[in-house]
Amino acid sequence: MKHLINDLETLLNIKSPTGHSGLAVDFVETRFKELGLATRRTNKGALIATLEGENTSEEYTLSAHVDTLGCQVKEITADGMLKLTQIGGYAWTTIEGEHVSIETMDGTFYSGTIITIVASSHVHGGKTNSTERNEATLRVRIDQRVSNAKDVQKLGINVGDFVHLDPRTVVTDSGFIKSRHLDDKACIVSLFGMAEYFVNNNVKPSHTTNFFISNYEEVGHGASAAIPEKTVEFIAVDMAAPGSGQTSDEFSVTICAKDSSGPYDYELKKRLVKLAKDNNINYKIDIYPFYGSDGSAALRAGHDIRVGLIGPGVDASHSFERTHIEAIEATVNLGIAYLK
Known part of the structure; x- marks a missing residue:
């Protein structure tokens, strides 16, 4: 085996x-x-x-x-983040905090993280906990210096690009396989x-x-x-x-x-x-x-x-x-x- x-x-x-x-x-x-x-x-x-x-x-x-399962870019927001559309059926809550790879059509990959629009509890208080997780409230924060949609587009990122979820694969000594x-x-x-x-x-x-x-x-x-x-x-x-x-x-x-x-x-x-x-x-x-x-x-x-x-x-x-x-x-x- x-x-x-x-x-x-x-x-x-x-x-x-x-x-x-x-x-x-x-x-x-x-x-x-x-x-x-x-x-x-x-x-x-x-x-x-x-x-x-x-x-x-x-x-x-x-x-x-x-x-x-996966995601694609649905929209590039004015502040340089990415809205997502789902591939397959899953709860939005299961991808919050996940590391992702954004793949452009020319094969370039950029890393990022899926976060909510109210991610900081020091800024948003109770809203961080109470806000529903869905396509309107989750974003990809790109690990590049971007502050608007044009900055993102200059990277080659466009609507329709695939956003890959990190599988985080682990095989334990006890025989379990943990992974997306x-x-x-x-x-x-x-x-x-x-x-x-x-x-x-x-x-x-x-x-x-x-x-x-x-x-x-x-x-x-x-x-x-x-x-x-x-x-x-x-x-x-x-x-x-x-x-x-x-x-x-x-x-x-x-x-x-x-x-x-x-x-x-x-x-x-x-x-x-x-x-x-x-x-x-x-x-x-x-x-x-x-x-x-x-x-x-x-x-x-x-x-x-x-x-x-x-x-x-x-x-x-x-x-x-x-x-x-x-x-x-x-x-x-x-x-x-x-x-x-």
Whole structure:
């Protein structure tokens, strides 16, 4: 598992917000090619890596998404700060105080910090605590000598430029991984582990298997197109959501029964549960009340496929995320058992 966690650390530090994930896709493609898998890109920029199986007439496809939450410049203010627009869905409160990198179109990066318009309690008193955090009250303070919009524009910063959140990745001695963007990069490396098993043991999966790396999941249409046409079963590999009222935890793989888009395939869920039991894999069954996956996108787009959803438990999703190596390992093992 150590090399997979090393891959995860590398991937977490590659900037890949939805709409600008090319470098991360490049990294993932290189990794799959090193394993000998055939790869191709879709017109939308997604990656498909294929591992030949015993059955070549019907295929299985497993997806994970490489795109992450982020921000773009919405407005340059008169006092030389940046208003933001969100990429993906998250609470504004979860990015206050975050260090960011502002990327101009010519590839220059400037550092900054997200703060409120009433950041100093010595100046604003109780307003620092009581002011709602939203798109109107949060700004990026740029680490350059700027005092007006023209100063900012001279740096090459413009509306639409990407503002990358610092992932702040830490792997602890106790096996926890703390970082932004574990959704869904922890599952990307889980796919690496599944593919490695078959390559390293020189065995074929039961069906030709496609690893579909989507790049627009966070905005809802990641796997809506280009799913390989022979696909009969589709497993979205995406983070589970522990929390109050949930069964998921940070040490198991979760088999999702239902999310906001509705129930997942019942027979496929039963098969996954049996595989977990038969192989002594730590697993949970859960329902996610505010959630959608690449599987949801595929079904809404009209694909005639059976869809399931599995993944490692990630605490504080779309916030200050954390998971454990054991959850990633359990996800890898369930994927291998499913593909055998």
